[in-house]
Amino acid sequence: MITESDFGKPVYYIDGEQLSDFVASSDMTRNGFGYQWENEGVTHLHFSPLDHSFGKALKVSFAKEDGCHLPDADVKVDIAADGSASADGTDVTIIPSRENLYKRNKGLIELDILSNKRALIIGLGSGGSPIAVELAKAGVGQFALADFDRVELHNLSRHICSLNDLGRLKTDAVADCIRGKNPYAIIDKLPIDVSKNLDILEDEIKKADIVLCCTDNNSSRFHTSELLVKHKKVGLFGRAITRAEGGDVFIYRPGQPCYFCLLGSDWYDQSDEEITNEASARRAGHIPAYVSAEDAEAFVQVGLGADIEPINNMMVKLALVELSRGTESGISSLEDEFQANYYIWANRRERQYTNWGSFHNTDGMPTIMKWYGINISKDENCTLCGHKEALATDETYLESLKAMGSGDFSGLNLDDIPGTDSPIE
Numbered sequence: 001m002i003t004e005s006d007f008g009k010p011v012y013y014i015d016g017e018q019l020s021d022f023v024a025s026s027d028m029t030r031n032g033f034g035y036q037w038e039n040e041g042v043t044h045l046h047f048s049p050l051d052h053s054f055g056k057a058l059k060v061s062f063a064k065e066d067g068c069h070l071p072d073a074d075v076k077v078d079i080a081a082d083g084s085a086s087a088d089g090t091d092v093t094i095i096p097s098r099e100n101l102y103k104r105n106k107g108l109i110e111l112d113i114l115s116n117k118r119a120l121i122i123g124l125g126s127g128g129s130p131i132a133v134e135l136a137k138a139g140v141g142q143f144a145l146a147d148f149d150r151v152e153l154h155n156l157s158r159h160i161c162s163l164n165d166l167g168r169l170k171t172d173a174v175a176d177c178i179r180g181k182n183p184y185a186i187i188d189k190l191p192i193d194v195s196k197n198l199d200i201l202e203d204e205i206k207k208a209d210i211v212l213c214c215t216d217n218n219s220s221r222f223h224t225s226e227l228l229v230k231h232k233k234v235g236l237f238g239r240a241i242t243r244a245e246g247g248d249v250f251i252y253r254p255g256q257p258c259y260f261c262l263l264g265s266d267w268y269d270q271s272d273e274e275i276t277n278e279a280s281a282r283r284a285g286h287i288p289a290y291v292s293a294e295d296a297e298a299f300v301q302v303g304l305g306a307d308i309e310p311i312n313n314m315m316v317k318l319a320l321v322e323l324s325r326g327t328e329s330g331i332s333s334l335e336d337e338f339q340a341n342y343y344i345w346a347n348r349r350e351r352q353y354t355n356w357g358s359f360h361n362t363d364g365m366p367t368i369m370k371w372y373g374i375n376i377s378k379d380e381n382c383t384l385c386g387h388k389e390a391l392a393t394d395e396t397y398l399e400s401l402k403a404m405g406s407g408d409f410s411g412l413n414l415d416d417i418p419g420t421d422s423p424i425e
Helices: 016-024 128-138 170-181 198-207 218-231 259-263 278-283 293-300 305-324 394-402
Strands: 011-014 033-037 042-046 060-063 075-079 085-087 118-122 142-146 186-190 210-213 235-240 246-252 342-346 372-374
Touching: 011 016, 118 128, 118 198, 128 142, 128 170, 128 305, 142 170, 142 198, 170 186, 186 198, 198 218, 210 218, 210 305, 218 235, 218 246, 218 259, 235 305, 246 259, 246 305, 305 342
Parallel strands: 011 042, 060 075, 118 142, 118 210, 142 186, 210 235
Antiparallel strands: 033 042, 075 085, 235 246, 246 342, 342 372
16 A cells, blocks of 8 residues: 655645745744645645635534434534434535436436446546546546646646645545545546556556546557557547647557557657656757756647647547447447547647648638547557558548548648647646
């Protein structure tokens, strides 16, 4: 079992404005308050009490019969024979049962099926964290969450977590977000680097009904791809291109092209690693040594959360379709829509998408703000699946795009699209 001591020294946070106020004051000392996440070693420090949802602890007495309450209780709760409850004469709202909590989803998805499905999510950044919560809201009942990072300041503009989660392990913070939407969810937390714990990764992939790889490095994708092929499991890979100007989603279905078939046999190269912070950008050579930390910020920004959401939404939809495959539901028709294995999206006409058409252009190049589905062929030289069919060439790739609508695709090249230098992290 992983304990607090496994993660080094305690972590503390303090509000900058409150600190500045104290420094500027004539006070030499002042009482304060510390709010700690139990067993996580993270404490948030405040000079004044924090107005939060859980205040002081109260002693509660529950009783089925009048006169049976503990005399020193702060709150006395009466439980009726029909299961209703009242606290000091006020009706108590009861969190509904699992089947009623998501009754508005009935007719769209099969809740009884999804509640028993297990999703392994690798990487809990701006991609993996909202994807996990959306799957929970849809009724998926079992999760394995893998990420060894903590919630940091630079995550917050795009992350599902909040300021109060700073310093917490992402596995713990995202698990709480899931339970906030689905209190019945079964969650296994894996605060590990999956590339350094391949035995755990393999065990989790074997248990999963679907795997969603939302990481920012090729090492984790390589090992995830390898184990998906080995154990014949469905897996999704999502990426955002630099500054979230666009992105793509690949789905591996057993027996079909794997992620290596998409990126080629020589893609496993750390120099091609996506960048999520200054350190990884310098390590990959994207930022020269002489560039200052301030100027380096331009290299590591992944864009607005709103730019990443379309990619997350596509991964959620694909995951729900795969998890519901073969059942009668309102999303069954999407099985026909999502037959492709590779999907690309552009938010803006920048860099790799400069020659794409505008949102209103319907007869030129592929346009921004629209998904394009493409079937990538198997690569006969693939180091993973080793199939004999040829990899899709530029010509067959463009033919796939042409089949989706009229227009002149003569200016489009494969090199313009699947960039790998930015994450959904």
